[in-house]
Amino acid sequence: MTQTPTAPPTDASLYELIGGAPAVREAVSRLYTYLLADEHLRGYFDGVDVATLKGHMAQLLTFVLGGPGTYPVERLQPAHARLDISGEHFDRTAQYVAGVLFELHVPMDIILQIGEILGGVRPLIVAAA
Numbered sequence: 001m002t003q004t005p006t007a008p009p010t011d012a013s014l015y016e017l018i019g020g021a022p023a024v025r026e027a028v029s030r031l032y033t034y035l036l037a038d039e040h041l042r043g044y045f046d047g048v049d050v051a052t053l054k055g056h057m058a059q060l061l062t063f064v065l066g067g068p069g070t071y072p073v074e075r076l077q078p079a080h081a082r083l084d085i086s087g088e089h090f091d092r093t094a095q096y097v098a099g100v101l102f103e104l105h106v107p108m109d110i111i112l113q114i115g116e117i118l119g120g121v122r123p124l125i126v127a128a129a
């Protein structure tokens with residue numbers, strides 16, 4: 001039987017493909033460094049316990065990428081409701097997510113898939129017009 005060593009594994013989760021827990025941890029750490037440094041976004045995080053937030057974000061990312069554990073996605077709506085987040089600020093944040101993944105050498109196909117997942121949760125996070 002001929003092996004094709006360059007063929008990507010078909011049964012690996014996105015979580016495994018990007019490098020598992022260490023990759024998620026690093027992505028989340030970098031993401032909040034950038035969000036807190038952005039003058040348009042940092043105000044949302046005033047008074048928020050960012051260490052706890054990073055933990056929840058890591059849990060959510062792990063879960064949606066097919067890694068271990070779960071995160072109740074329905075919590076996203078109540079968690080963001082008081083923040084009155086605009087579509088523009090959501091998109092800006094999603095760009096940082098893509099940028100961080102790119103920095104960590106995540107393949108573009110996977111970055112695009114993650115972008116689609118973020119598009120799916122957009123209505124839970126952006127304030128109704």
Ligand code: HEM
Nearest residue numbers: 041044045048056057060075079085089090093094118125
């Ligand atoms: C890009 C998609 C986003 C995802 C996947 C996401 C994910 C999360 C998660 C998992 C939590 C924790 C909720 C919990 O307590 O269980 C959270 C909370 C929070 N998010 Fe997001 N978020 C997103 C977009 C945004 C945006 C665009 C902003 C503002 C610029 C934002 C600001 C916050 C803040 C301030 C909290 C803490 C709320 C509080 O503790 O009162 N998030 N987010």
